[in-house]
Amino acid sequence: MNALYLTLLLPLFGTMLFAVAGHRRSAGTINMFICVATFATSLWLAINVFNQGTLISDGKLFYIDGFNVYLILLNAFVGMTTSVFSGPYMAHEVEIGRVDDGRMRLYYSMYQGFLFTMLVALSTNNLGLLWVAVEGATLATVLLVSLYRTPESIEAGWKYFLICGVGIAQALFGTVLIYFAADKVLPGSDETLLWTVLNAHAMELEPTVLILAFVFLLVGYGTKVGLVPLHNWLPDAHSEGPTPMSAILSGLLLNVALYAIVRFKMIIDPALGTDLPGKIMMGFGLVTFATAGLLLHRQKDVKRMFSYSSIEHMGLMTFAFGIGGSLATFGGLLHMIVHSLTKSAIFVTVGHAAHVAKTQSIDKIRGLISTQPTVGWGLLLGTVAIAGFPPFGVFTSEFLLFSATMKSWPWLVITLLIGLAVAFAGLFRHVQPMVFGEAPPGQQPVEANMWPVIIHLVLILWLGISVPEVLARWIDQATIMIVGEGLL
């Protein structure tokens, strides 16, 4: 359990440290070191869990099982690689005078704060605390979205804040309802909101309350996941914030929100005895998937475009968890990993690309490959990967997902198919001209640290060619936990 406490305390310490010293030149490096240390401890934690099985803290406040530990690891990892990118990126931003010292303090402090809330949200056993942490994540990032203080960024920040706030309030109501249902079973207990307890008594809970709770939870956390039509804040927040922010928002926050929904679904499903929640999730997933795919065609801002792509993929994952069944769930969990890795890599590259072209406007980014081949190829390969082409990992998870859909809902596959094609066309019609062709005169390469991208791409390549036994067992454990049966 010490590993967990360390994992949580490190970012908390970082938050406080940077609140004071975030403007120093060395802040970027320190930030990186803290993230590396966090990753190391989370790895330690993961090994612990792998060796000893499920862990639970003394006060039962924290609970680590196969499902969340790999997300914790993923979070720490993406946080780490993004921090590698974030240092030079923000230094460049300071250089061109877009941000001042105060905001740098805010930035680094909130970077760590965000990681902290995410890790808390993942590791907590208390569903109320889960809500607090997710809301905390919003609060931590809302000022980062409007970091540049441009009208657009203020607007994005406001929308992010209010829409997510309203959404998350609904999630709290859902949580209250869960508590309400549990209170009847375990009256007056302090442990009523603990997931482990609820899970143990899931069958005794009142279905009519639970389904009501589920709706509120789904709409609430679904707002954070970016389910259409609750997604409207997402492209705005992603496009206007600093790029490292977009990378971790897309790579982490959305996953955590989806994680919350799945956690609740795990309790609600057995009590309900119907697959109504699954069907609702499938519906949301499909609508999200299709709408985001279409909207990709209308993008003018490169980060905005990739945020729609995130929405699309979140839709796909929601759909997967909605289907249920071991194959789909396995695919959904795998998709979480590969999507996080790929999308954060893409955002990192996009950040560099925007520096090269000095704009985020798709129409003005041209000829990246000829100006700076690493950035250009990084963006192109990242897009190829996210579009679901093998040998990258996204293909593997989509393959599983399709097979699962084919098994249980064959006709929906057509929708998925059209959606994927539409989304693919939308992405590529924009990315191609950005990377290919001749560069506009005067475009200069910038100093870019492409290691995060390379590492991520290599990882998803690896996952695409062969899913390692360890990871597969892990995901399989999580699958067993979620749907009761595994694949292996």
Next chain:
Amino acid sequence: MNGWVIAIIQTALMAAGAPFLTGWVKWVKCKLQCRQGPPPWQPYRDLAKLFRKEVVISDKASVIFRISPYLIFSVTALAGSIVPLLAVGLPTSAIADVIVLVGFFALARFFLALAGMDIGTAFGGMGSSREVTISSLAEPAMLLAVFTLAMTVSSTNLATMIYRLLDFPFQLYPSFIFAGLGLLLVAVAECGRIPVDNPATHLELTMVHEAMILEYSGRHLALMEWAAMLKLMIYGVLIANLFVPWGVALEYTAYDFAVAMVTITAKLLVLGIVLAVSETSLAKMRLFRVPQFLGLAFILSLLGMLSHVILEVR
């Protein structure tokens, strides 16, 4: 071995008789048009003269231009060797079936058209262009017509086809009427006869075959002309022996050969008269009417095919 000798003799006969058929048609036509006309053996004189004459080749011509006459003649001669003129069951007929025969014509035409384009004159290109257009329409019609027969006897081998037609008890095949007519029209088009082409004129608006060989002279021209005559001959024999197979020798006896000889001569002479009559009574078509003409051939062949499937099977 016997068979091979007969086959070679038969091919030689075919090649030798071809100019006569052309001359015969021309002579009959002249008679029909109340003109004096050259004697039927006039083509032999022409060829002999051409073979003696000097060859003038354009300085723009490439090797394709030079080899084409030889290639075209060889291929046409080979095509002639597989068509049963007098007898069936010859070893040469196994070399190729009717589809290969069409392939031979296509090969010859391919080089003919290339030769037309080789020297880079407008005439050559024009001729080639028209030739390939006409033939690309004629070829399917021809194959369809032949397929009708091939299906009836379930073989594409020419010798087998004739043999089986003779072997079967006589019956009226309605499909043969259509197929025969179709093949006749195709033959007219393929051999460059009126109303598709007029071998007798060099009017630039109308010529097809002559435009392609305009630049040839001497023995090259002779080979080209001869190949054209041979082609007419082959089509004639094909129509005559496929649709009126009687008289073809089934056994290699002197008597049978004599009968075959007489009958095929008679058949060809009649065919020549038919051709001459039609050429006299018809006017040359506009080039863009030709597709309609060939469309008719195609429809006829198709009708033949369908009537075979509908009326004759089972």
Next chain:
Amino acid sequence: MQLISLPVSEQLILTLAALILFTSFLLLAQTRLVTLIHTFALQGGLLFLTTVLVAIASGRHHLLISAALTLGLKVFFIPWQLRLLVVRLDIRREVEVVGNASLIMIGAGALTLFSYYVALPIRELSLLSTRNTIAISLAVILIGMLMIITRRKAVTQVIGFMSMENGLMFAAVAATHGMPMVVELGVALDVLVAAILFGIFFFHIRSEFGSLDVDRLNRLNEVDR
């Protein structure tokens, strides 16, 4: 179930529930900013009363801490801060035009009915009278949302949001006798931070857009203009 058969404390809670719902309607209808803030404080006060009442009646004394938090945040701090902002931004006298007010009121009524309809299956399972409050709190939440949707001023939207929060807390308190302490504290912290952040945003919006009218925040869109 007869009202008369209930203990007095529960009768009181039900009355308070009705009052909270009534304040929600008031919030929806109120157009003057300062009065709006006062009404909001009133709603907070009613929530505080409920919490205290439940704490005493049910004997869960940790609810008193929660009550104190409510008092501090919802009754004093947030209204005070909002009022301060309104004064600083010099929008005290601004009157917000609410389009088609009567229709909105009818809508709010319908929402209340709908909440009752939604909560009906729960009610039928109930043994405790306080379970009725689920419907009321749901109505408060939905009316809060309706308020955010129909109002154009950022300040009003924040009040709507906070009123939603009140509805939530009311549900937690009245229907389940309070959440676990750690959650209560966390929620309170979040509300506090949110209130501060809202204040920061008011200034930014005001300085960048020249007004607190959220309809002007429409640069980020996908529509051809």
Next chain:
Amino acid sequence: MSLNIAHLAVALAILSAFAPLLFARKTALLKFFSFMFLGLSGCAAVVAGAMALLADQVVTMVVPIGLPWLHCYQKLDPLAGLFLLIVGLVTAVVGCYGPAYVREYENGAQPLPVLTVFTGLFVAGMFLVMLAADAFSFMLAWELMSVASYFLVAYQHQNSENRNAAFIYLLMAQVGGLFILLGYGVLAAFGGAFSFDAMAAAPLSSGWASIAFILAFIGFGMKAGVVPLHVWLPQAHPVAPSHISALMSGVMLKVAVYGFIRFSYDLLGDIHWQWGVLVLFIGSVSAILGVLYALMQHDLKRLLAYHSVENIGIIYMGIGLSMIFSSFDLPLLAALGLVAALYHSLNHALFKSLLFLGAGAVLQNSHEHDLEKMGGLIRGMPITALCFLIGCISISALPPFNGFVSEWLTFQAALQGPAIDSGVISSLIPVAAAVLALTGALAAACFVKVFGVAFLGLPRSEAVSKARESSFGMVFAQGVLALCCLLFGVFPTWTVGAINVIPQHLLGVGLPAATEKGWVWLTPMAAETASYGAPMVLLGICLAWLIVWLWLHPRRRKTPVRVGDTWDCGFGPLNSRMQYTSSSFTQPIRRVFRPVWPIDEQIIAKDEKHPGGHYHLRVGDWAWNKIYLPIGRILLASAKRAAMIQGGNIRVYLAYSFFTLIFLLWVIV
């Protein structure tokens, strides 16, 4: 053993992609190693394929990568062997051709390593498709092939047409890939596993089998380029480097054919006649439209690309016939159709690669890909011209070259139509034969045009008149392919004998009679039904030629050939503009088949810009205009509609949330 060699081929191909990167700066070494490994990989594939085919053995292996419960199954059977051989052959030849050809790109805008890396991966992907024996590794290899070739198409991305073509290509590849995936999905859902063995054993209802078939047909058809799924083909092939075009057009399309045959014969098995009719119909349409569109092109490589559509159509006709026969329980005839299709796959790979390599040679030496500006190349590039001519003759299906044999076999299959116990179908099949005949004739017309306009006549531009013969490697590569075209044309019995094992595996019977009369006579059904003595044909032509030549030779000495001016009707010297051009050559056909193309044709009288008047001709593609553009428009319109959801007003956004909640509450209560 054969599988190990095949894996060696894959390894070599990957090596050719990455090993040369060590010499990224030294172009000469880069080229050498990259293409050497590529060539070796091709040779290894040929050996492996030939072993599998000739030894008639099936080798399987399980490689422990991929998903934990789904290892990578590998299998090499004769069907895969044949296609491995096809791919390997062309790859080996490209290995010879490449080093000299890529000289053009050495100092170009794009770095050479990009080309070599993706070429290696592309080839490796194709090999792996043949070897895959489960859906996952099949799709992995398949998409590797697609993506790698996308990068190759996009290689010269400074040109906008490259980018557009690459985009369309990748889009359609993606869609096609998804269809294939779904097809496998159906089988896997019923078979319970993703390995081909499990899929083949899947108990499918007739309806589901048909759905799987349609999915696979569309998916593989997208890659193979059947009408109307062909539109990427004429865009992508012309812009890729020529040796890549050769690989893509000559070989990659075959991989799609392989996949289709594997899917329908091996995995689905029980074939319905409706499928056969569909395949035959689409095949016929592809063949005829492919050639008609090819005729109207004046970009040499685009023309060749359309011819690929035509030839794929012919292959599909063979398959379709085979399917129909198979469903009517006539396995012998089904085997005939399949053999014809397989043979044509081999042949098309040979001559289409040859033609693309020839086009590449022309492009490299004259920098011209527009037929309207070529002419007289035979003088500067005689050997290339000879090889190209052989390619032209082969693709036009003229005896005695290889294209003819496979078309002849297809005709033979079609003529067996009446054997079918259904009047309507048996009468439709001969019509398909007529379409095939028309296709063949038009193809010949088209290649008369190509060869006549490009290589004969007078040069139409300065650059073309200066073109010289390419270097040895390129000529050698073309020579090898030309020789193959001749050999596979003249000795068809051996090839058919070898291919015969494939129908034995898939249908249970081969063509026992095909080679019973010895190696000279090809008798697919029986000697009296039809026979073709290809060696005799070659011999006969040579003999006839010899006789004529011997007879005329003495005369040659007496009257030597005099070289003079061309007859110019007395109007003065001829110039190149008096020649028939590519457009004028096909004008009669354009008139005859007028409705087939969307034609924009204008004759502009003399004006300032065009002192001599101007003739403008643009030939589009109906499939593009009537199917793809409307789809694009619908897509954009619906995207515009969908964009309404993101209108910018936060109150509206919150209203969405509100109404979603209300809606869901209403649903659950």
